[in-house]
Structures are given as C-alpha cells and as structure tokens.
Amino acid sequence: MVCPTTASSAKRVSPDASSPSALRLARLSKRYPAGDRALSDVSLSVPPGQVLGLIGPSGAGKSTLIRCINRLVEPTSGQVFLGPARPGSPAPDEIELTALGRRGLRRARRRIGMIFQEYALVERLTVMENVLSGRLGYVPFWRSWLRRFPPADIANAYRLLDRVGLAEHADKRADALSGGQRQRVGIARALAQEPDLLLVDEPTASLDPKTSRQIMRLLREVCLEAGRADDTRRGSGPGSGRGLAAIVNIHDVALAQQFMMRIVGLRAGRIVYDGPPEGLSPEVLTQIYGEEDWGPATEDAGHSGGAPERHPAGATQHHPGPEPPTDQSMAGAL
Numbered sequence: 001m002v003c004p005t006t007a008s009s010a011k012r013v014s015p016d017a018s019s020p021s022a023l024r025l026a027r028l029s030k031r032y033p034a035g036d037r038a039l040s041d042v043s044l045s046v047p048p049g050q051v052l053g054l055i056g057p058s059g060a061g062k063s064t065l066i067r068c069i070n071r072l073v074e075p076t077s078g079q080v081f082l083g084p085a086r087p088g089s090p091a092p093d094e095i096e097l098t099a100l101g102r103r104g105l106r107r108a109r110r111r112i113g114m115i116f117q118e119y120a121l122v123e124r125l126t127v128m129e130n131v132l133s134g135r136l137g138y139v140p141f142w143r144s145w146l147r148r149f150p151p152a153d154i155a156n157a158y159r160l161l162d163r164v165g166l167a168e169h170a171d172k173r174a175d176a177l178s179g180g181q182r183q184r185v186g187i188a189r190a191l192a193q194e195p196d197l198l199l200v201d202e203p204t205a206s207l208d209p210k211t212s213r214q215i216m217r218l219l220r221e222v223c224l225e226a227g228r229a230d231d232t233r234r235g236s237g238p239g240s241g242r243g244l245a246a247i248v249n250i251h252d253v254a255l256a257q258q259f260m261m262r263i264v265g266l267r268a269g270r271i272v273y274d275g276p277p278e279g280l281s282p283e284v285l286t287q288i289y290g291e292e293d294w295g296p297a298t299e300d301a302g303h304s305g306g307a308p309e310r311h312p313a314g315a316t317q318h319h320p321g322p323e324p325p326t327d328q329s330m331a332g333a334l
C-alpha cells in the first residue's frame with residue numbers, strides 16, 4: 001500500500017508560499033468515460049524556472065496529467081492555474097485554465113509549449129517552417145497561410161535554431177532529420193511560442209542514450225537561460241527573476257535524477273513522492289513503482305563480467321558521473 005504521508009516526509013521541493021507559481025494544480029482529478037480513474041486529487045505548485053520530472057509506472061497517469069494541464073484532456077474536477085506571465089509578455093496575472101471558454105483557452109495555450117515523444121513535426125515542411133509554426137497562435141491567419149511571418153519572428157527562429165544546434169539545417173525538410181535533430185526542432189518550435197510553461201511528454205523515449213542525455217541537457221539549459229534573460233529584462237540580480245518552468249513526463253529514472261530539479265512520483269493517479277532527485281532511495285522507488293530490488297545487480301557465480309544495473313523502466317542505467325547542477329538560478333528555483 002502506498003503511503004503518501006511517508007512519501008511526503010522526503011524533503012519537499014516546493015515554492016516559497018509568497019512567490020507566484022508558474023503552474024498550480026488544485027485537487028485535479030480525471031475519470032475517463034470508460035471508468036478508469038487516472039488522476040485523484042493531484043495538487044502541485046511549480047515555481048518559475050523549475051524543471052520538474054514526472055515519473056511513475058505505466059498507467060500511473062503521467063500523460064493524463066500533462067494533458068489535463070492544457071485541457072487536451074478535460075479534467076473531471078479540480079483546477080489548473082497558469083501563473084503570471086514572464087517579464088516582457090502582455091499576458092495577465094494568474095489565470096484559471098479550467099474556467100476558460102474556447103477562445104480564452106486558445107489564447108492561454110499560446111503560453112504553454114508542448115514537446116512530444118514523436119516530435120509532431122510537419123514532415124514535408126522545412127525545419128524553419130516547423131519552428132515558425134510555433135508562432136501560429138500569434139500571427140494573422142493570412143500571414144501563416146501565405147507563410148509570411150514577421151521578420152522579427154524569422155530572426156528569432158534563426159536564433160533558436162542556432163541555439164539548438166541546427167542553424168545549418170534550416171532549409172532541410174523535417175523528414176530528412178535524425179530523431180535527435182527532430183526533437184531539437186520540437187524544442188525550438190516550443191520556444192518560438194515564447195511560453196511561460198513547457199509540457200514535455202516522454203521526450204527521449206525514441207532516442208538512444210547519448211542523444212537522450214543531450215536532449216535533457218538542452219531542455220534544462222533553455223529553461224535556465226530563459227530565467228537569466230528574464231533577470232536581464234527586469235534589471236534584477238541572478239536567480240531572482242522568473243524563467244521557464246517545465247514538466248517532463250519521463251520513464252528513465254536515471255535521466256530524471258540527473259537532469260531534473262525536482263521529482264514528482266505518481267502511482268495510480270496519486271502523488272506518492274515530491275522531492276529532490278537525490279531523495280529517490282530504493283524505499284521511495286518501491287513506493288512509486290512497487291516491490292523490486294533497486295540495489296545494484298549482484299554477480300552470480302557464473303558471471304564475473306558485471307551485469308548492467310537496471311532502472312525501473314527496464315533500460316540500462318548509466319553512470320557517467322554527476323552533472324554540474326551549480327547554477328545560481330537553479331538554486332533559486334529550488
């Protein structure tokens with residue numbers, strides 16, 4: 001039996017009550033028409049600039065949670081609040097997404113970038129056109145239909161492509177790219193929206209281990225960079241600004257531990273862990289995933305070569321050494 005109180009006794013990584021959240025969920029629940037209860041009373045607050053990893057076994061409700069936030073899936077009950085906009089954006093103070101009508105929701109969704117496992121690019125369009133499609137919510141229909149985006153959007157798209165390492169591929173068709181390159185386009189497209197929140201659904205599920213690490217590192221870096229840009233815009237000191245928050249649905253616990261600032265573990269639609277990555281002890285992993293020997297694999301008599309360690313998603317766990325989580329703004333976000 002999972003015990004939320006035990007799990008929450010781990011050090012919590014919650015925002016200061018006085019600081020505004022980038023995202024706030026209040027008792028969010030979802031029951032699908034077929035009767036499956038996918039989420040039960042999920043309450044969560046994500047501060048600006050925080051990159052949060054959502055982990056849990058298959059069917060725990062991770063995708064449902066991500067999709068309830070921007071109402072691609074309608075929650076059955078509970079509330080979703082999107083925090084005040086980052087500096088330089090004209091958006092209003094905290095808004096309740098769950099109270100919005102169609103038009104209001106369409107406007108609010110501009111502020112939420114989505115990054116998908118399967119990239120969701122338009123294959124026959126160029127890399128640049130795919131990135132510019134992130135601006136579709138902002139430009140008049142005729143401009144997008146004629147593919148006449150404002151020069152500032154085009155300049156920004158080039159800057160973003162340069163940032164994600166694809167400057168030389170701008171004119172290539174999306175279907176000519178590798179999986180890792182496609183995901184970089186997906187990240188650049190989401191950033192072109194100038195979002196306040198990124199929802200990221202299994203971004204590395206189709207990628208090899210090295211590319212997965214590169215993508216996770218890039219995600220984390222762009223969120224931190226957004227915070228620094230906000231600080232500069234506000235003329236404030238490092239770490240005091242807002243920055244881009246992200247919720248990343250991720251199966252790979254080792255990757256989550258290395259690149260996420262905070263981990264939320266879901267089991268059967270409920271939060272059973274909310275704390276720092278280093279709090280994912282074997283006991284906590286058992287609370288999240290169930291019984292398993294989470295310690296290193298032991299060698300049996302016939303195998304002296306050292307069996308690879310397994311993580312809960314079943315893939316090999318790598319130990320490439322600690323990532324350098326030293327950024328001040330990250331400390332601020334925690």
Ligand SMILES: Nc1ncnc2c1ncn2[C@@H]1O[C@H](COP(=O)(O)OP(=O)(O)OP(=O)(O)O)[C@@H](O)[C@H]1O
Nearest residue numbers: 032034036037038057058059060061062063064065
């Ligand atoms: N469209 C749907 N209709 C009915 N039930 C659904 C639907 N989508 C998901 N569910 C159910 O909701 C629960 C949570 O599913 P969800 O896909 O959110 O879990 P998950 O943690 O993302 O799983 P996975 O890691 O395998 O993707 C499961 O019991 C699933 O069967």
